Amino acid sequence: MTEPNQFLDNGSVSSPKGFKAGAAYAGIKTYAKDKWDVGILLSETACVTAGMYTTNKFVSPSVTLTKNRVDAGNVRGLFVSSGIANTGVGEQGLIDAIESIDIAAGHVDIPAEEMVIGTTGVIGVELPMALIRAGIPNIKLTDDGGISFARSIMTTDRVPKSIGLGVKIGGKVITIGGCAKGSGMIHPNMATMLAYVTTDAAVEHDFLNSVLHDVVDDTFNMVTIDGDMSTNDTVMVFANGMAGNKPIASGTPEATTFFQALFSVMEYLSKELVRDAEGSSKIFSVRVEGAKSREEARLAARAIASSSLVKSAIHGNDPNWGRVIAAAGYSGADIDVSKVRFDINNVVIMDEGTPIAFHREAVIAIMNNPEVALTVNLGLGDGTATAWGCELTEAYVEFNSAYTT
Amino acid sequence: MTEPNQFLDNGSVSSPKGFKAGAAYAGIKTYAKDKWDVGILLSETACVTAGMYTTNKFVSPSVTLTKNRVDAGNVRGLFVSSGIANTGVGEQGLIDAIESIDIAAGHVDIPAEEMVIGTTGVIGVELPMALIRAGIPNIKLTDDGGISFARSIMTTDRVPKSIGLGVKIGGKVITIGGCAKGSGMIHPNMATMLAYVTTDAAVEHDFLNSVLHDVVDDTFNMVTIDGDMSTNDTVMVFANGMAGNKPIASGTPEATTFFQALFSVMEYLSKELVRDAEGSSKIFSVRVEGAKSREEARLAARAIASSSLVKSAIHGNDPNWGRVIAAAGYSGADIDVSKVRFDINNVVIMDEGTPIAFHREAVIAIMNNPEVALTVNLGLGDGTATAWGCELTEAYVEFNSAYTT
Numbered sequence: 001m002t003e004p005n006q007f008l009d010n011g012s013v014s015s016p017k018g019f020k021a022g023a024a025y026a027g028i029k030t031y032a033k034d035k036w037d038v039g040i041l042l043s044e045t046a047c048v049t050a051g052m053y054t055t056n057k058f059v060s061p062s063v064t065l066t067k068n069r070v071d072a073g074n075v076r077g078l079f080v081s082s083g084i085a086n087t088g089v090g091e092q093g094l095i096d097a098i099e100s101i102d103i104a105a106g107h108v109d110i111p112a113e114e115m116v117i118g119t120t121g122v123i124g125v126e127l128p129m130a131l132i133r134a135g136i137p138n139i140k141l142t143d144d145g146g147i148s149f150a151r152s153i154m155t156t157d158r159v160p161k162s163i164g165l166g167v168k169i170g171g172k173v174i175t176i177g178g179c180a181k182g183s184g185m186i187h188p189n190m191a192t193m194l195a196y197v198t199t200d201a202a203v204e205h206d207f208l209n210s211v212l213h214d215v216v217d218d219t220f221n222m223v224t225i226d227g228d229m230s231t232n233d234t235v236m237v238f239a240n241g242m243a244g245n246k247p248i249a250s251g252t253p254e255a256t257t258f259f260q261a262l263f264s265v266m267e268y269l270s271k272e273l274v275r276d277a278e279g280s281s282k283i284f285s286v287r288v289e290g291a292k293s294r295e296e297a298r299l300a301a302r303a304i305a306s307s308s309l310v311k312s313a314i315h316g317n318d319p320n321w322g323r324v325i326a327a328a329g330y331s332g333a334d335i336d337v338s339k340v341r342f343d344i345n346n347v348v349i350m351d352e353g354t355p356i357a358f359h360r361e362a363v364i365a366i367m368n369n370p371e372v373a374l375t376v377n378l379g380l381g382d383g384t385a386t387a388w389g390c391e392l393t394e395a396y397v398e399f400n401s402a403y404t405t
Numbered sequence: 406m407t408e409p410n411q412f413l414d415n416g417s418v419s420s421p422k423g424f425k426a427g428a429a430y431a432g433i434k435t436y437a438k439d440k441w442d443v444g445i446l447l448s449e450t451a452c453v454t455a456g457m458y459t460t461n462k463f464v465s466p467s468v469t470l471t472k473n474r475v476d477a478g479n480v481r482g483l484f485v486s487s488g489i490a491n492t493g494v495g496e497q498g499l500i501d502a503i504e505s506i507d508i509a510a511g512h513v514d515i516p517a518e519e520m521v522i523g524t525t526g527v528i529g530v531e532l533p534m535a536l537i538r539a540g541i542p543n544i545k546l547t548d549d550g551g552i553s554f555a556r557s558i559m560t561t562d563r564v565p566k567s568i569g570l571g572v573k574i575g576g577k578v579i580t581i582g583g584c585a586k587g588s589g590m591i592h593p594n595m596a597t598m599l600a601y602v603t604t605d606a607a608v609e610h611d612f613l614n615s616v617l618h619d620v621v622d623d624t625f626n627m628v629t630i631d632g633d634m635s636t637n638d639t640v641m642v643f644a645n646g647m648a649g650n651k652p653i654a655s656g657t658p659e660a661t662t663f664f665q666a667l668f669s670v671m672e673y674l675s676k677e678l679v680r681d682a683e684g685s686s687k688i689f690s691v692r693v694e695g696a697k698s699r700e701e702a703r704l705a706a707r708a709i710a711s712s713s714l715v716k717s718a719i720h721g722n723d724p725n726w727g728r729v730i731a732a733a734g735y736s737g738a739d740i741d742v743s744k745v746r747f748d749i750n751n752v753v754i755m756d757e758g759t760p761i762a763f764h765r766e767a768v769i770a771i772m773n774n775p776e777v778a779l780t781v782n783l784g785l786g787d788g789t790a791t792a793w794g795c796e797l798t799e800a801y802v803e804f805n806s807a808y809t810t
Contacts, residue, residue: 058734058742088727088742090759123727124760231731308713322493322528326636329463337463337493354495355529 004167005264008175011164012146016175016200018044018242021145023152026135028083028128029121037083038135039152041196042108043076043240048202050209052216054233061093062086063232065101066116073205076238077115078196079104080153081132082181085192086119087231089126096127103136120181120192120232121155146198150179153194157182161272167261169254174201174243176261180269182276192232195220195269201258202241207250211259212237219266222302222387223274237262274390275370282391284314284372288328291383296333298385300376303331305389315391317367319360321350328376339379345372409572410669413580416569417551420582421605423449423647426550428557431540433488433533434526442488443540444557446601447513448481448645453607455614457621459638466498467491468637470506471521478610481643482520483601484509485558486537487586490597491524492636494531501532508541525586525597525637526560551603555584558599562587566677572666574659577650579606581666585674587681597637600625600674606663607646612655616664617642624671627707627792628679642667679795680775687796689719689777693733696788701738703790705781708736710794720796722772724765726755733781744784750777 014021023039051070053063062085069075079101086093097117105112119127150162164177180195203211216235241247248254274283286304291297304310307327313320321342329335337353345366349358366372419426428444456475458468467490474480484506491498502522510517524532555567569582585600608616621640646652653659679688691709696702709715712732718725726747734740742758750771754763771777 056731056734057740058730088730088755088759090743090757123731124755231727231734322636325463325493326461326528329461329636335462338495350493350529352495354493 005261006166008164008166010144010147011177012144012162013041013149013177013179013196013198014143014146015164015177016198016240018200018240019146019177019198020044020141020143021149022139022141023145023148024135024138026081027131028081029155030083036148036152037081038132038139039080039149040104040108040139040141041078041149041198042110042141043198043238045076045240045242046074047076047238047240048205048208049075049236049238050205050212051234051236052212054230056231058087058231060085060087060119060232062097062117062119063234065094065097066118066234069113069116070236075114075116076240077105077108077110078118078236079115080118080194081127082120082153082155084119084121084125084127085123085232086127088124092126096129099129100127100132103133107136107139108141118153118194118196118234120153120194123231146177146179153179153181155182155192158276161269161276163265163268165261165264167257169201169248169257170245172243172245174199174245176201176265178265178269180273182273192230193220193273194232195235195266197237197262197265199237199239200241200243201239202243202245202247203239203258204247204249207248207255208237208239210250211255211262215259215262215266218385219263219270222298222385223270271388274388277390282314282370282372283388284374284391285386285388287373287375287384287386288378289375289384290377290379290381292334292381293383294385295383297383299331300328300333300378301385301387303327304374304376305387308392311389311392314367314372314389315393317364319344319349319358319363319367321355324374324376325350328378333378334380335378336380341377341379343375410666411571413569413571415549415552416582417549417567418446418554418582418584418601418603419548419551420569421580421603421645423605423645424551424582424603425449425546425548426554427544427546428550428553429540429543431486432536433486434560435488441553441557442486443537443544444485444554445509445513445544445546446483446554446603447515447546448603448643450481450645450647451479452481452643452645453610453613454480454641454643455610455617456639456641457617459635461636463492463636465490465492465524465637467502467522467524468639470499470502471523471639474518474521475641479519480521481645482510482513482515483523483641484520485523485599486532487525487558487560489524489526489530489532490528490637491532493529497531501534504534505532505537508538512541512544513546523558523599523601523639525558525599528636551582551584558584558586560587560597563681566674566681568670568673570666570669572662574606574653574662575650577648579604579648579650581606581670583670583674585678587678597635598625598678599637600640600671602642602667602670604642604644605646605648606644607648607650607652608644608663609652609654612653612660613642613644615655616660616667620664620667620671624668624675627703627790628675676793679793682795687719687775687777688793689779690791690793692778692780692789692791693783694780694789695782695784695786696790697739697786698788699790700788702788704736705733705738705783706790706792708732709779709781710792713797716794716797719772719777719794720798722769724749724754724763724768724772726760729779729781730755733783738783739785740783741785746782746784748780
């Protein structure tokens with residue numbers, strides 16, 4: 001039996017031992033309600049780190065630089081700025097990323113090679129370096145600065161997304177903190193999903209890398225808002241080992257407990273990203289069961305959650321099984337329609353490939369909830385996966401058709 | 406030099422020699438403005454036929470039956486009904502498709518094996534066979550019945566889509582006619598793109614098959630409205646040879662002329678489908694040049710034309726190059742951003758990967774036209790492809806979030 005997770009009040013990336021964070025307003029983010037636009041996250045001791053990054057070939061030099069430093073090891077600090085993505089500005093992008101890190105690392109007195117960078121915002125505009133140079137010195141690092149830090153990565157996110165939890169591993173209480181910002185392509189040219197996780201657990205590097213990939217595959221990678229992948233997407237984990245546990249390695253009971261705790265953090269953040277997508281007030285989960293393999297279940301779940309027609313149906317409280325099964329049908333997963341069962345919040349809508357009688361008004365009432373659960377059983381095997389999506393609303397189109405400027 | 410195409414006034418599937426068509430109202434399509442809901446297309450002599458069909462695993466038995474009969478050869482008649490897709494109704498679907506064909510073939514006095522079927526409309530509802538039995542005898546076939554036939558395949562299409570053209574091949578004037586209906590997922594559970602083309606040209610079967618695939622690849626398959634693929638999509642060509650030309654074979658000058666004429670017909674119909682998509686009043690083309698290969702150009706063009714963010718930007722007259730290049734970046738095509746050039750209606754927006762100064766108000770004015778042309782040059786090779794998309798509007802969401810019932 002594994003230990004239960006204890007969620008913390010006001011949990012954040014600075015909740016784990018030895019992490020401090022802070023933010024300030026430099027003047028980059030002139031359009032946002034929440035003004036913090038530069039932030040620093042720092043561990044007082046060396047960290048084991050792992051990262052996953054956008055695979056878009058149009059990539060920010062902030063991402064490339066961060067990836068290279070994480071790969072080289074020895075990273076324990078992170079500088080973030082929001083409002084401008086530092087993408088599509090030619091060679092100046094790398095120059096500005098390096099300078100931003102240099103200033104931030106100097107401000108907190110660590111070597112520049114130990115710091116990485118995250119930028120998010122408008123594409124095609126250079127970072128206003130004079131503002132950044134003036135702003136960074138105003139960042140004060142504190143033990144509860146993780147909440148401010150979470151605000152400093154927001155672009156048009158409506159609320160900050162922050163979490164912390166504690167769990168006992170190997171006799172020690174370890175803490176995991178996290179924050180994230182909008183994966184929706186929220187504002188014209190705002191195009192980034194950033195998520196940062198910290199922990200005071202001691203974790204072996206290879207295990208941290210593999211557990212990050214496994215958890216992201218089932219959380220952030222199963223979230224869909226509009227299917228576009230940004231130039232700056234980044235998920236990172238910093239583990240500083242200050243909880244004093246024996247370093248967690250693959251294949252141990254501690255690894256399972258850590259996996260589950262990390263999963264809880266990232267699942268929470270993923271769902272908050274979907275919930276906060278522009279124009280969305282309702283999210284839905286798509287659980288696919290009975291696929292031939294886990295991979296096929298993932299394909300089907302993602303296709304259903306990504307379908308504009310399904311998302312519109314969720315918005316309209318329409319128990320539209322035809323769109324759901326049609327999306328599964330083109331997903332690439334193997335399907336024998338005569339074996340398909342489909343339910344919405346446990347009300348069976350379709351069985352053995354044909355619609356069955358259901359109480360339409362009751363289902364519509366269920367679908368009016370802020371969270372709707374679709375379950376599709378393909379009846380072919382053991383593969384299961386869950387994806388999340390948000391409704392497609394008129395407001396999405398309104399937001400995303402406004403002028404860039 | 407190839408012969409120019411001559412577009413016909415009121416051209417339709419009954420324009421080519423030996424084709425007749427007609428339609429009637431059976432009472433299936435209670436919701437549509439345009440009431441014709443059953444139709445028959447017939448060649449007075451034997452045809453060479455070729456078809457392409459949805460690859461969705463959730464497929465209508467109408468499609469499966471049609472495919473099998475086309476593969477067996479000897480098809481010269483087509484029965485269509487609109488309002489109900491004949492999909493997701495279990496074994497009854499095949500029974501009803503067979504009976505519908507039997508009645509229609511009997512009505513026009515040909516063997517049932519020589520007739521195929523196309524159905525479109527709501528999924529999960531059985532065909533009302535009593536209405537169909539009563540309706541088919543009212544269909545009268547005439548030489549100009551192709552226009553009525555084009556109306557009989559409409560669901561919530563706003564206008565019928567019909568075309569005819571003549572071209573000289575091997576000293577003979579040959580005629581090609583065509584019609585199509587909505588590829589947009591137009592109405593809740595309406596989910597079909599149907600296109601039927603007729604010609605009096607004599608065409609060798611293998612060539613007809615290959616030219617159909619080639620042309621569809623560059624026309625219907627490059628059209629994107631919302632990315633969902635229906636359960637009933639079908640494109641068919643009927644060639645009856647009554648023009649008296651020598652049968653057209655691959656690799657001949659006549660093959661090139663026929664290719665171009667068929668391309669003109671299918672390109673026209675494809676663009677009309679996009680233009681008529683629900684809520685859309687503006688279409689855009691995406692030409693990708695300089696890709697490493699034609700296949701990569703296709704990937705990039707389709708990704709750009711399919712992006713919800715790009716489509717929203719088109720709606721908002723927003724020259725948002727960041728979204729366009731980001732979509733190319735995740736398409737799978739190889740990209741070196743420093744070599745990318747992007748223009749809108751020949752106004753250069755980005756060159757060598759960085760935005761350049763352009764007259765924003767002028768570009769916004771250009772984008773306000775009903776047709777916008779985006780061109781992306783990747784600067785890496787000779788691959789080119791063109792895709793079409795329509796704007797994403799608030800009205801799309803409104804249509805597609807209404808209740809099924």
